[in-house]
Amino acid sequence: MSNFSLSSKSEQDIAIMEPKGYINDIGAETLELASEQFLGNGIKKLIVNFSGVQFINTIGLSIFLSMVQKTLEYHSLLCFTNMKKDHREIFEMAGLMKYVKVFKDENDAFSYLNRRS
Amino acid sequence: MSVRNLHLKRLMFSIGSLIDLGQEATSSKDLSAKMKAALYVITGTLSVPTAALFVYHPVRKDLDLIIGKGTRDRNLQKIRLNAKTQHIKQFTMNDPHMLRDMADTAFFRHNQEAFAKLKAKVFLPLFAKEEFVGAITLGRKLGGIPYRQGEKDVLRIIAHQMAITLHNAHLFLELAKKAEENRRLYKNMQRIYHDTIQAFAAAIDAKDGYTKDHSYRVASYAVAIAKELGWKKKDVEGIYIAGLLHDIGKIIVDTSVIKKGQKLTAVEVNEIRKHPQVSYDILSKVKFPWKDIDFFVRHHHERIDGKGYPDALQETELSEGVKILTLVDAFDAMTTDRPYRDKLGLDETFEEVMKCCGTQFDVRITKTFFNLLLRELSGEVKRPQILPHLEHPDAGYFAETQSDSDM
Numbered sequence: 001m002s003n004f005s006l007s008s009k010s011e012q013d014i015a016i017m018e019p020k021g022y023i024n025d026i027g028a029e030t031l032e033l034a035s036e037q038f039l040g041n042g043i044k045k046l047i048v049n050f051s052g053v054q055f056i057n058t059i060g061l062s063i064f065l066s067m068v069q070k071t072l073e074y075h076s077l078l079c080f081t082n083m084k085k086d087h088r089e090i091f092e093m094a095g096l097m098k099y100v101k102v103f104k105d106e107n108d109a110f111s112y113l114n115r116r117s
Numbered sequence: 118m119s120v121r122n123l124h125l126k127r128l129m130f131s132i133g134s135l136i137d138l139g140q141e142a143t144s145s146k147d148l149s150a151k152m153k154a155a156l157y158v159i160t161g162t163l164s165v166p167t168a169a170l171f172v173y174h175p176v177r178k179d180l181d182l183i184i185g186k187g188t189r190d191r192n193l194q195k196i197r198l199n200a201k202t203q204h205i206k207q208f209t210m211n212d213p214h215m216l217r218d219m220a221d222t223a224f225f226r227h228n229q230e231a232f233a234k235l236k237a238k239v240f241l242p243l244f245a246k247e248e249f250v251g252a253i254t255l256g257r258k259l260g261g262i263p264y265r266q267g268e269k270d271v272l273r274i275i276a277h278q279m280a281i282t283l284h285n286a287h288l289f290l291e292l293a294k295k296a297e298e299n300r301r302l303y304k305n306m307q308r309i310y311h312d313t314i315q316a317f318a319a320a321i322d323a324k325d326g327y328t329k330d331h332s333y334r335v336a337s338y339a340v341a342i343a344k345e346l347g348w349k350k351k352d353v354e355g356i357y358i359a360g361l362l363h364d365i366g367k368i369i370v371d372t373s374v375i376k377k378g379q380k381l382t383a384v385e386v387n388e389i390r391k392h393p394q395v396s397y398d399i400l401s402k403v404k405f406p407w408k409d410i411d412f413f414v415r416h417h418h419e420r421i422d423g424k425g426y427p428d429a430l431q432e433t434e435l436s437e438g439v440k441i442l443t444l445v446d447a448f449d450a451m452t453t454d455r456p457y458r459d460k461l462g463l464d465e466t467f468e469e470v471m472k473c474c475g476t477q478f479d480v481r482i483t484k485t486f487f488n489l490l491l492r493e494l495s496g497e498v499k500r501p502q503i504l505p506h507l508e509h510p511d512a513g514y515f516a517e518t519q520s521d522s523d524m
Contacts, residue, residue, distance in 0.1 A: 024137070026154050058134045059141075059154055062161030065259060066187060069166040093126055094164045095259050 003054075004028045010038065014045045014113050016106065020052035023060030032066045035078075044076035045113045049106055051082035061094050068099045077101065077116060079109040134162040134271065138278055148286040153184045155279050159253065160186055162275075163268055167236045167256030171198060172283065173249050178202065180252055187256065188236060196234065198252070199227045205249045208242040211276035213255075213269050216240055239264065241276050245284030253279070318361035321368065325375045325456075328364075331449055334506045336360025338445035338486070339438075341502035345485050346437065355407030356438050363414045363442055366395030378456040393418050394427045409438060417442040422476045432479070440479040444470070444486060447478070452507055463507070 003021040006028075010016070015038040019031050035046055048067075056064075071078040079101045080091075091097050103109040141154040152170055160168045167187035171180035180198040204224035208214070216238055219225040225232070232240075237254035244250065253276070258264065318332035339360040343353045367375065370392055374385045381389065397415035416439040419425035421432040425443075435443075451466045461469065467487065474483045486503075493501040 026150065026157060057137050057158075058130075058161030059137065059157040060161070061164075062157040062186075065160060065164060065166050068259070069187060089126065090130070093130055094161070095262065096164070098260065 004030075006030050006034060008034045008038075010043055013043055014047060014110065015043045016047045016049060018049045018052055022055045022057075023053060023063065024055055024057040025059060028060055028063055032063050032070075035067045036070055039070055039074045039076060044074060045079075045116070046071065046076065047079045047081060047106060047109045047113070049081050050084065050087055053084075053087065056087060056090055061090060061096075064091070064096060065094065068096055072099065077113060079103055079113065081105050081109050130162070134158055135274060135278075138275055148283075148290075149183065151282065151286075152279070155275075155282065156184050156186060156253070159255070159272070159275055162271060163255065163264070164259040164262075165255045165257070166259060169196075169235050169237070169254045170251065170279075171253070172251045173200060185235070188234070196231050198231055200224065200249070200252075205242070208244075208249070210242065210244040210247070211273055211280060212242070213264070213272045213276070214240045214242070215264075239272075241272060243276055243280035243283060245280040248284065250280050250283045250287065314358055314361050317365060321362075321364050324367060324370075324372055328375075328453075331453065332361050332364055334449045334453075335363060335442065335445050337506060338448065338503055339441050341489060342441045342445065342482060342486050343438075344502075345489050351407065352438075355405075355410060356413065356441060358405065358407055359410045359413035359438065359442060360445070362400060362410070363396060363417045363446065364392060365399055365414070366392035366397070369395050376456055380457075390418070390426050409436065412436065413438045413442055417446055419443060420477045421479055425477075435479075437482070440482045444478045444482050447473075448486070 004023060004025065004027055005020045006017060007020075008015065008017040015035070017031060017034055019028065022028075023031070031048075038046060046067075068078060078099065081103045082105055083091075083102060088097070088102070091100070101109070101112065103112065138155055138158045141151055141158060144151060144154075146154065156168055156170050160166065165187075169182050169186070169188075170184040172183050173180050178199070178201050180200050182196045182198075185196075201223075204222070204227075207222060207224065216225060216232060219240065232254065235254050236256040238257050239253075239255040241253040241255065242249065243252055315333075318336070322328050322331050322333070336357045337360070339356045340353055343356045348356070367389075370389055374381065374388055377385065393415050397411050400414055401411035403410075413436070416425075416428065416430060416435060419428065419430045419435055419439060420443070421435060421440070423429050423431045448466065448470065451461045451469055452463070454460045470478060470483060470487075474480055489498070490503050492498050493504045
């Protein structure tokens with residue numbers, strides 16, 4: 001059974017996604033689909049809060065890769081918050097960090113995004 | 118992160134990817150989910166946003182796209198890559214081919230348009246035991262970074278693993294297809310077998326216009342009782358076959374005797390009484406998948422008081438199947454027109470059977486049969502098995518008597 005869940009919401013023009021558990025299975029594609037749906041609905045500022053993420057493998061990385069690709073296509077902003085050191089290292093190695101903004105927590109990400117038009 | 122540390126991390130990450138791939142390849146997911154996960158392992162490992170997995174169709178000589186990732190074009194699922202035998206011979210097994218190096222090949226020219234749609238930069242042919250089973254196309258790496266040699270090495274290992282998984286899945290599908298084909302053939306043979314037996318039964322009954330469909334009705338009634346008694350499916354099937362063939366021995370009886378409207382002479386009675394033995398002689402040579410068919414037909418004129426024929430067996434020597442056939446054979450004879458008399462109504466039939474219950478017919482079987490018939494008459498039974506075979510059943514008295522006697 002998949003040890004992954006996702007809660008998501010949008011506040012004004014910002015979408016917040018909170019994945020929980022292991023991002024190591026194609027079941028976690030819901031994260032990619034959710035971001036695609038927000039972008040499709042015109043929300044171009046996305047936050048992913050990693051506080052509940054326990055583990056990311058290459059399948060998970062592939063899902064984030066697609067998210068990055070989509071945000072680039074939509075000329076939108078993707079922010080990561082509450083990242084652990086090992087999450088950060090994986091994303092750095094995969095070259096993803098160049099395309100996302102990383103913040104300590106959601107508040108910081110909000111402040112940054114609210115300043116952006 | 119220092120360069121040395123980064124190298125080490127990358128190596129660890131690649132090893133981790135291979136472990137992920139191994140887990141996916143051996144998981145219990147269906148092939149499509151397994152392959153999708155494997156493709157994601159590759160794209161995640163190499164930071165490639167677009168990729169596609171193809172399965173080779175050896176008859177059509179093309180590669181069917183089964184999983185695509187990272188392209189928004191919905192028509193991608195219809196993409197097929199042409200892969201003729203001479204093209205495949207030019208591929209290096211499980212080796213990533215940069216498409217720019219293949220620009221002069223016929224394979225590239227044939228599929229140039231598809232590669233463009235897929236945004237493909239790398240073509241990875243998948244071979245398992247030297248057999249071409251599929252391919253992967255990979256797009257540009259994130260940020261346009263070139264593929265490193267180390268990544269190509271990882272791709273080689275991944276390709277080998279995926280090829281084996283695809284190959285095994287193919288073998289499994291082939292096996293499943295063959296099993297399904299065998300099942301269909303078996304069903305067909307079973308149908309032919311049943312049809313042949315039905316044809317035999319029809320041929321037996323056709324000796325006499327009066328006994329038309331007699332065997333079929335006997336078989337149907339016997340099945341109804343057997344089911345009531347909770348017989349197993351296979352045994353129910355067996356009594357049905359026995360019912361259809363119980364009179365096969367009548368082929369040796371002269372038609373004039375069978376059709377005779379007057380009382381039979383002693384010689385004629387003797388001749389007609391040979392048919393259970395002849396039925397047995399014929400059917401005991403057939404290796405049926407059901408048990409005791411030959412004994413059922415041999416003894417269908419035995420009686421529980423030991424006065425039947427051909428063996429005058431005692432009640433304890435008669436099987437339940439024999440007792441069923443004995444009853445339903447007589448029941449059908451009573452409820453259909455015969456050369457020597459008109460058919461009896463249900464009331465008369467019931468009286469006749471009850472007269473012989475405990476001497477000719479087994480009490481429990483008789484009770485089971487008439488209870489079922491009663492329930493069918495009262496509309497309790499959704500799918501009646503006896504009534505449809507009876508013409509104009511007049512059951513007033515029979516129904517009342519049945520209720521009174523609480524059979």
